[in-house]
Amino acid sequence: MTESLLSVEGLEAWYDESHILHGMNFTVGKGEIVTLLGRNGAGKTTTMRSIMGLVRKRTGSVRFGAVETIGLSANQIARAGIAFCPEERGIFSSLTVKENLMLPPVVAEGGMSVERVYELFPILKARGASQGTKLSGGEQQMLAIARILRTGAHLLLLDEPTEGLAPVIVEQIGQIIEKLKEEGFTILLVEQNFRFAEAVGDRHHIVEHGQVIDSFERHEVEANREKITGYLGV
Amino acid sequence: MAFFDIPLPVFMGQLLIGLINGAFYAVLSLGLALIFGLLNIVNFAHGALYMVGAFVAFLLLDIAGIGYWPALLLAPVIVGLFGIVIERLLLRPLAELDHLYGLLLTFGLALLLEGAFRHFYGVSGERYAIPDALQGVFNLGFMFLPVYRAWVIVASLIVCIATWLLIEKTRLGATMRAAVENADLVRAFGVNVPLLVTVTYGFGVALAAFAGVLAAPIYSVNPLMGSNIIIVVFAIVVIGGLGSIKGAIVSGFLLGVCEGLTRVFWPEASNIVIFVVMAIVLIVRPAGLFGKAA
Numbered sequence: 001m002t003e004s005l006l007s008v009e010g011l012e013a014w015y016d017e018s019h020i021l022h023g024m025n026f027t028v029g030k031g032e033i034v035t036l037l038g039r040n041g042a043g044k045t046t047t048m049r050s051i052m053g054l055v056r057k058r059t060g061s062v063r064f065g066a067v068e069t070i071g072l073s074a075n076q077i078a079r080a081g082i083a084f085c086p087e088e089r090g091i092f093s094s095l096t097v098k099e100n101l102m103l104p105p106v107v108a109e110g111g112m113s114v115e116r117v118y119e120l121f122p123i124l125k126a127r128g129a130s131q132g133t134k135l136s137g138g139e140q141q142m143l144a145i146a147r148i149l150r151t152g153a154h155l156l157l158l159d160e161p162t163e164g165l166a167p168v169i170v171e172q173i174g175q176i177i178e179k180l181k182e183e184g185f186t187i188l189l190v191e192q193n194f195r196f197a198e199a200v201g202d203r204h205h206i207v208e209h210g211q212v213i214d215s216f217e218r219h220e221v222e223a224n225r226e227k228i229t230g231y232l233g234v
Numbered sequence: 235m236a237f238f239d240i241p242l243p244v245f246m247g248q249l250l251i252g253l254i255n256g257a258f259y260a261v262l263s264l265g266l267a268l269i270f271g272l273l274n275i276v277n278f279a280h281g282a283l284y285m286v287g288a289f290v291a292f293l294l295l296d297i298a299g300i301g302y303w304p305a306l307l308l309a310p311v312i313v314g315l316f317g318i319v320i321e322r323l324l325l326r327p328l329a330e331l332d333h334l335y336g337l338l339l340t341f342g343l344a345l346l347l348e349g350a351f352r353h354f355y356g357v358s359g360e361r362y363a364i365p366d367a368l369q370g371v372f373n374l375g376f377m378f379l380p381v382y383r384a385w386v387i388v389a390s391l392i393v394c395i396a397t398w399l400l401i402e403k404t405r406l407g408a409t410m411r412a413a414v415e416n417a418d419l420v421r422a423f424g425v426n427v428p429l430l431v432t433v434t435y436g437f438g439v440a441l442a443a444f445a446g447v448l449a450a451p452i453y454s455v456n457p458l459m460g461s462n463i464i465i466v467v468f469a470i471v472v473i474g475g476l477g478s479i480k481g482a483i484v485s486g487f488l489l490g491v492c493e494g495l496t497r498v499f500w501p502e503a504s505n506i507v508i509f510v511v512m513a514i515v516l517i518v519r520p521a522g523l524f525g526k527a528a
Contacts, residue, residue, distance in 0.1 A: 052422045074422045075425055077422075078424030078425075079424045083423075084419075086419055086422075090419045092412045092416065093415065094411040094415055095408050099408040099412075102405065102408070103408060103412055105423065105424050107424050151423070151424070
């Protein structure tokens, strides 16, 4: 494994009184695509939201590069260079496509130029003046990914980017994720769709009851297919 | 010349009074709408802060000899800073609780402010002179239009349009609109949303203070001036659609005029016409004229 960019140790999190994460442990190496797999309610999204600082009550350690982020607020964590693409895309209906795209502030140098973003996602240029939520589901997903590429963040948290999308769109999203990896982005991916996850992921962590209960490198997937599908209940 | 048997000067006179009231309604409901959008708080202190704005202008002149034009800028800045302190010290700790707590707190704050100014200045009101440059009247042929009243309408329109442009056409405005929809996600993009909330509250109450300074030469500077107007302004915000910027501005002017015209045709009804319109709007379009259905 390469040098780790994100390292999560003993992460626990609560929503009000419910204890959701019970000590998550995993690392994401620089330039890797790492997936969190698991059934509904296992704690994958809560893990993402905890890393991002959106779950108020959390303990343990989340180190991003040399920075310990467990005590930081969401905006400070984002400024440190982590970008978030939430479940259900989070496109703002009161903003145009262009405004949605330009919304996240630049947090570091080296982000994609707007021209490059338009090259990857030509539809966003053509539909720039439309209301954000007037785009199709697939286009909204493209927009949700596109807008965090401009910011200069190097770690992207993608929460179920294929949810509810047609297979042809899922394939496009897969190609985009591959391209992002080539460009040096590090990606932590939450997925329900295991076929998609295994196609793009370098490493997979199985999450159950708020813990990582098993992990597989890309080359170990084939030999453990039955075990993995057992975990996921597919 | 007459209009529906009403002499034109009377008709136009009431229309003008309506427009002037509408100008105050618009600036006040605009601030309320901004605050409601981002803080989810119905700012009951808004009327009191409008009154404080007028008093700050009065005191600037009375104590420091600072006149109308600097006060038009200074009073909103002073009241805006006061609003920032209120938000940080009092409203921020309530942000996670039910909206009712914010409403109660701002209601209490309104009573406190009003009580304090009543204690020191009574209820008879203080006179504030129209600045020299805005003395006099325009002769429109069919009526005389006091220059100051024309200025109130123009100044309110400019402030309303500028605020609308800020919200709808700038990057800061887009960030505010996004934060109204999903504050968490905007934070997760690296925007300091709590700071944005504080500044928005300060800006919203600064608008109230601006209206207060505009009002000072027309009405007397009176501790009760806020509570007299604020109930009507709440009705206007509801009619326009809670949190809608455009709704607040348009219904502010519209209902001011509506009130003025009612005074021509059925004077007894003019005090309640806005509430009748509110009732009808709530039945026909519960989200308000410009509000998005929930």
